[in-house]
Amino acid sequence: MAAPRHFLQLKDFSREELEHVFERTRWIKERFKRYEAYHPLHDRTLVMIFEKQSTRTRLSFEAGMHQLGGTAIFLSTRDSQLGRGEPVEDAAQVISRMCDLVMMRTFEQEIVERFARHSRVPVINGLTNEYHPCQILADIYTFIEHRGPIAGRTVAWIGDSNNVCNTWLQAAEVFGFNVHVSTPPGYEVEPERAGLYGTDHYEEFADPMEAVAGADLVTTDVWTSMGFEAENEARRRDFEAWQVDAEMMRQARPDALFMHCLPAHRGEEVAAEVIDGPHSVVWDEAENRLHAQKALMEFLLLGRVGQ
Ligand code: CP
Ligand code: NVA
Numbered sequence: 001m002a003a004p005r006h007f008l009q010l011k012d013f014s015r016e017e018l019e020h021v022f023e024r025t026r027w028i029k030e031r032f033k034r035y036e037a038y039h040p041l042h043d044r045t046l047v048m049i050f051e052k053q054s055t056r057t058r059l060s061f062e063a064g065m066h067q068l069g070g071t072a073i074f075l076s077t078r079d080s081q082l083g084r085g086e087p088v089e090d091a092a093q094v095i096s097r098m099c100d101l102v103m104m105r106t107f108e109q110e111i112v113e114r115f116a117r118h119s120r121v122p123v124i125n126g127l128t129n130e131y132h133p134c135q136i137l138a139d140i141y142t143f144i145e146h147r148g149p150i151a152g153r154t155v156a157w158i159g160d161s162n163n164v165c166n167t168w169l170q171a172a173e174v175f176g177f178n179v180h181v182s183t184p185p186g187y188e189v190e191p192e193r194a195g196l197y198g199t200d201h202y203e204e205f206a207d208p209m210e211a212v213a214g215a216d217l218v219t220t221d222v223w224t225s226m227g228f229e230a231e232n233e234a235r236r237r238d239f240e241a242w243q244v245d246a247e248m249m250r251q252a253r254p255d256a257l258f259m260h261c262l263p264a265h266r267g268e269e270v271a272a273e274v275i276d277g278p279h280s281v282v283w284d285e286a287e288n289r290l291h292a293q294k295a296l297m298e299f300l301l302l303g304r305v306g307q
Pocket of ligand 2: 224
């Protein structure tokens with residue numbers, strides 16, 4: 001049996017494959033908006049394993065699989081044997097004999113990698129401590145929808161160098177754009193943890209105001225990610241000057257977009273005037289999780305269609 005393709009990091013797909021997924025995203029989205037049924041995954045089953053909470057990821061995968069004609073099954077650590085210490089390798093063997101596709105949200109990247117190594121079917125990373133490739137798939141699609149190709153553009157990342165930041169940095173290498181990163185001292189990018197080939201596609205700025213200067217897109221995320229709650233108090237202090245507010249947005253290009261993967265904390269990493277203001281495309285970004293992941297599931301299960 002040939003080893004299945006997985007989507008565990010953004011760079012697992014080539015630029016050309018990701019561009020194909022974007023083309024399919026557009027086609028699938030347009031068709032969906034016209035209320036035209038498209039059921040290429042009839043009789044296929046997706047198992048979604050959640051070891052952390054979720055609104056968007058669960059809903060977009062579950063609704064997306066249903067809309068493609070298939071079925072989605074939700075498993076969580078709390079009410080599956082994973083929460084009672086069943087080895088991830090054993091779980092992968094069993095689960096992948098009963099379904100066609102797996103989506104997993106967990107803690108260390110190593111867990112989803114181990115699952116994938118023992119899976120007979122494709123595995124999608126639905127967020128780990130290190131990466132969130134489905135999010136950036138939708139974010140780049142959203143950028144293209146609003147502004148055209150992202151190659152050569154400048155993205156400003158303000159805040160924590162977390163899973164979403166790491167994935168933006170991988171995307172910069174794949175698509176050929178630049179990321180201006182500004183984190184508080186002690187929270188800088190770790191290129192190896194981010195899975196980068198080098199440091200050519202990003203620049204670090206001590207001052208967030210300098211990082212956003214001339215940016216085409218400004219983006220941020222929570223100061224404390226899931227699994228790091230014990231650091232919450234210290235992070236609130238350390239990140240205080242890293243709030244994206246209207247004054248910061250004025251440093252970016254006049255037509256700059258603002259994105260946030262959500263959930264957001266208004267008054268912490270972003271001011272209400274920005275996330276609810278004219279630059280913000282956060283609702284399109286959230287919606288595009290649905291369309292982009294439908295294209296991703298189609299690609300993983302059926303290969304290239306519609307050529
Ligand atoms: N952005 C995102 O992944 O949201 P959820 O945690 O709600 O899935
Ligand atoms: N960085 C956040 C993203 C949530 C979608 C977290 O990992 O909690």
